[in-house]
Amino acid sequence: METVLGRYRNLIILVGVLFLQVLGLAVQVKRSGDAQNTRLIRIWVVDAITPFERVFVRLENGVGDLWHNYFYLRGVRAENRELRQQIEQMRLKQVRLNEDAAQAHRLQSLLSFKEQYIEETVAAQVIGSSGSDLSRSLYIDKGSKDGVAPDMAVITAGGIVGKVLRVYPTTSLVLMINDQSSGVGVLLEKSRLQGVLRGTSNGELMLERVMSDESVSPGETLVSSGGDQIFPKGLPVGTVASVKPGREMFLSIKVKPAADLSRVEEVLVVTEKQEREPAIEETGIHVRAADVLAKRLPSVPDKRPAAAPAQAGSGSSTAAAGSATNVKVQTTNAAVPKTDASSKPAVAPMQAASAATNDSGSVVKTNSGDSVTPPADTIPTSKPIASPSQSEPSPVMKAPAPPANPPSANTADEPH
Amino acid sequence: MNPTSVPITYTSGEQIEVYRFSFPVTIGVPLLAIFFQAFVPRRLPFFSIFDFPLLVTIFFAMARRNPITGLLTGAAIGLVQDMLGPYPIGIYGIAKTVVGYGASSLGSKLDVENAGARLLVTLGFYLVHQAAFFAVARGMVNLNMNWSWSHDLLAGVANAMVGTVLYFALDRFKQRA
Known part of the structure; x- marks a missing residue:
């Protein structure tokens, strides 16, 4: 006579495997506050996958360089001329901005404000993603050997990209600002209203905690407020795309990121910040x-x-x-x-x-x-x-x- | 002969053939699929709707026709896929375990060698995978996920079409057991 175990062997194994995974999930969710420990098995898997990503990125860059340096020379001269003109205009603008900045620094100093300044950065290249539609995260080719540590800000010239979530010896996982578990302290540049910028499940950015009686208009610029102790103050974050009444007493504000998060290739990791009063x-x-x-x-x-x-x-x-x-x-x-x-x-x-x-x-x-x-x-x-x-x-x-x-x-x- | 012990199938004798794969293929193809999934969407964002590890899970499960190896293959592929992401390990693992078990059980009962059957099976298991994923992510990990029938159906059709082509390419690695 066939035993129950024999008859339902497949189902029992299925339930057993599912149960083990659920248990593992429960343990992880319980310990999710402990961000420092990285499971060894993650390191093994990441070390197995990321070298291939690096090789492909290097190949891609090599082919791209070959194309651009030897074949695609059309219009380089005209582009050069145009860029020189732009540089001149930006120099003039920079002089004006320097004066404004100096004035602001003096005023801040008078009021004894302390700011966080970017002291040191490490350039890194994006070599891959998490491979999941659920999370918005990137892998970069710098890790603990290069001085990267968890909770460091990751930025580009356009704006902020995210923060370092996990660090491996030669790679790091960056959680982007449009991930649903991400949150950034921001403020509106003109009105100086503060809020929290959160990602959504479909990769959009929403500004929360802005009361409905505040005046916010599309096109306003958002900068980092520095309150989250991760992003130094004043970094560009994005612009307001739309404003609608939200839940309870808050506005539902959609934000377009300043950095093109879908096409990030090179980033800077802020490895050192300094708090000082503006000189x-x-x-x-x-x-x-x-x-x-x-x-x-x-x-x-x-x-x-x-x-x-x-x-x-x-x-x-x-x-x-x-x-x-x-x-x-x-x-x-x-x-x-x-x-x-x-x-x-x-x-x-x-x-x-x-x-x-x-x-x-x-x-x-x-x-x-x-x-x-x-x-x-x-x-x-x-x-x-x-x-x-x-x-x-x-x-x-x-x-x-x-x-x-x-x-x-x-x-x-x-x-x- | 006890009629209840005879498996009722609707396939020809050839269709219940069980296949196996060499060790390099067993390890290399899933890893390649995961690498592809992690690397290509950064360059071509449209590719993020495809789930290549899932397609590979379905293929191996249908070919081997063994529920135990099917569920273990799904579990392994899903767990590795989880490890690349920022969320707890196990979300994809559970979803692909269910798909691996289901696809291998179905593979032993139905003819899954022709293109039409493969298309429908892949579409069905893509939706099963998404449902299981949604249930675990929302119910256990409390992630903010929205279910969109239109998006998941269209993505399922896209995955089924790509999967059908992929399966024919992977058929060359089959070895009769």
């Missing part, structure tokens, strides 16, 4: 935040002719790049002697430049060597760091109230 150019002119803001506000016209001798204040306008440092010390009274401040370009103790005169025109005598406490009603409550060392006639006005601290990039919603 101020040591020009001898040190500006208070209040003075910078005062310059932007409409000023009261001079009551008296500017009779103060041209002092070394002319140096103040040239000593620092950007208009933010072109602050004039408010000593309108000609009787103010040329102070030592004019000869001391170094950091001087706090001088209430805007509080140096009151409405009657009398002057608070300033001596660059002394600390001066200006009248309380004219002192901005923010902590000034220094004052201009030159004196120059300037309109009389009270220092405005210090600006409220802008939303810090480091307080973004969710870590990655």
